[in-house]
Amino acid sequence: MGFLKIILGTGAIAALFLAISTGIAWHKFSKPYIPGKYPDQIWGKEKTDNLAIVPFKVNVSNEVLSDLQNRLLKTPQLTPPLEDANFRYGFSSDYLQKVVQFWLKEYKWREREAFLNKFPQFKTQVAGLNIHFIHVKPSKVPEGVRVLPLLLLHGWPGSVREFYDLIPLLTTPRDHEKFVFEVVAPSLPGYGFSDGASKKGLGAAQMAVVLKSLMERIGFKKFYVQGGDWGSIIGSDMSILFPNSVLGYHSNMCFVNSPLATVKQIISSIWPSLFIDEDKISNFRSFGERLMYLLEETGYMHLQSTKPDTIGVALRDSPAGLASYILEKFSTWTDREWRSLADGGLTKKYKLINLLDNIMIYWVTGSITTSLRLYSETFNKAQFSLGIDRAQCTVPTACALFPNEIDYQHEFILKDKYVNLIQVTEMPRGGHFAAFEEPELLADDIWEAVYKMRLPPKGK
Numbered sequence: 001m002g003f004l005k006i007i008l009g010t011g012a013i014a015a016l017f018l019a020i021s022t023g024i025a026w027h028k029f030s031k032p033y034i035p036g037k038y039p040d041q042i043w044g045k046e047k048t049d050n051l052a053i054v055p056f057k058v059n060v061s062n063e064v065l066s067d068l069q070n071r072l073l074k075t076p077q078l079t080p081p082l083e084d085a086n087f088r089y090g091f092s093s094d095y096l097q098k099v100v101q102f103w104l105k106e107y108k109w110r111e112r113e114a115f116l117n118k119f120p121q122f123k124t125q126v127a128g129l130n131i132h133f134i135h136v137k138p139s140k141v142p143e144g145v146r147v148l149p150l151l152l153l154h155g156w157p158g159s160v161r162e163f164y165d166l167i168p169l170l171t172t173p174r175d176h177e178k179f180v181f182e183v184v185a186p187s188l189p190g191y192g193f194s195d196g197a198s199k200k201g202l203g204a205a206q207m208a209v210v211l212k213s214l215m216e217r218i219g220f221k222k223f224y225v226q227g228g229d230w231g232s233i234i235g236s237d238m239s240i241l242f243p244n245s246v247l248g249y250h251s252n253m254c255f256v257n258s259p260l261a262t263v264k265q266i267i268s269s270i271w272p273s274l275f276i277d278e279d280k281i282s283n284f285r286s287f288g289e290r291l292m293y294l295l296e297e298t299g300y301m302h303l304q305s306t307k308p309d310t311i312g313v314a315l316r317d318s319p320a321g322l323a324s325y326i327l328e329k330f331s332t333w334t335d336r337e338w339r340s341l342a343d344g345g346l347t348k349k350y351k352l353i354n355l356l357d358n359i360m361i362y363w364v365t366g367s368i369t370t371s372l373r374l375y376s377e378t379f380n381k382a383q384f385s386l387g388i389d390r391a392q393c394t395v396p397t398a399c400a401l402f403p404n405e406i407d408y409q410h411e412f413i414l415k416d417k418y419v420n421l422i423q424v425t426e427m428p429r430g431g432h433f434a435a436f437e438e439p440e441l442l443a444d445d446i447w448e449a450v451y452k453m454r455l456p457p458k459g460k
């Protein structure tokens with residue numbers, strides 16, 4: 001361990017100097033490129049879209065369900081975890097056996113299907129892809145209350161399932177509020193019930209174009225956007241590409257990925273007191289801690305950014321494998337301390353039944369491989385060269401900072417990109433899956449942010 005510390009220490013100093021010099025050079029010599037018009041590309045096989053919006057219900061065939069049953073029954077004897085390892089080497093196979101038993105014996109898909117169908121859902125063809133979305137209008141809107149369209153964007157390894165508790169909190173009018181939300185929550189292209197691309201290049205920026213077209217198709221020229229994980233990145237790209245369409249951007253994973261932000265992040269994690277109020281320093285992890293955590297927890301990202309199709313085969317073939325791959329993230333990203341618990345803490349905050357809904361959305365649609373490709377289509381040279389990472393977002397922005405989020409950036413870093421930052425909330429609890437974990441906290445923050453976004457700009 002001592003040796004590792006020396007390596008990490010030396011590595012840290014080298015990384016610091018490298019980051020600072022690259023950052024300064026990059027910031028100085030490369031102007032952020034504000035992307036101009038984006039061509040509306042076609043990502044599917046057909047050249048022209050059918051513009052119809054067709055009602056949709058989840059209805060999986062009996063063949064798919066009996067095949068799943070057979071595969072679960074055939075789950076082999078799994079390699080036992082090392083003593084006291086819990087989730088430190090990845091998903092504990094002891095606990096996975098329990099998940100499989102629950103899945104086989106207690107999880108009733110037809111009931112869950114009825115639950116998933118409780119919100120109105122539709123499909124329409126955009127950019128050659130059939131895009132699935134939930135669309136909930138508020139009922140009983142009091143007189144004088146404005147209905148505001150809000151696009152909710154999920155990420156990986158999530159789905160629209162994350163929003164089921166959040167949606168009613170947004171579409172139910174609140175006393176004394178002059179607005180209420182009409183929610184559109186699409187499955188991202190390649191996720192769940194939405195088609196994946198058949199052509200290369202559908203990264204986060206291109207998805208922003210597709211989903212903006214979806215909103216126009218539904219009839220919304222201007223709308224608010226909320227997102228976490230990929231939804232946050234896509235929402236941010238959308239705000240930068242279409243500042244006249246996005247009325248406000250709310251994110252529970254605000255992140256600035258510019259070289260300057262990296263430099264600031266490194267310097268401030270070494271000397272936090274130079275940048276941050278004393279009382280907030282406890283939220284700030286040291287540079288060594290951050291680096292270690294990133295090394296331990298981002299292997300999946302490298303894999304998915306480079307060879308998504310290879311790992312996709314195994315995950316498509318084995319429901320137990322898919323569950324362990326996805327649920328490991330719901331454990332660690334909700335609370336990193338849960339890696340030391342026998343069940344990965346999964347039942348502390350969630351119910352297994354709800355977690356399995358999300359797994360089933362990946363399984364019954366066979367969409368795991370297309371979902372993984374979003375990493376390779378975004379973390380590449382072509383996407384970086386668009387310059388969106390370095391562009392500024394002028395749309396009114398609100399950031400909800402959940403303490404257990406994978407990584408954490410302070411307001412003084414966020415302000416460089418989000419130049420119209422109207423609200424930053426330090427949340428009392430919660431991690432990466434905010435909508436799923438803490439729907440009330442997230443809903444309250446969205447209401448408050450949009451209230452502020454609707455106020456007339458200061459000085460006018």
Ligand SMILES: *[C@@H]1O[C@H](CO)[C@@H](O)[C@H](O)[C@H]1NC(C)=O
Nearest residue numbers: 057058059060061113114117
């Ligand atoms: C699902 O599809 C089957 C067969 O096509 C049909 O009989 C059933 O009514 C459908 N269920 C729902 C909830 O739409």
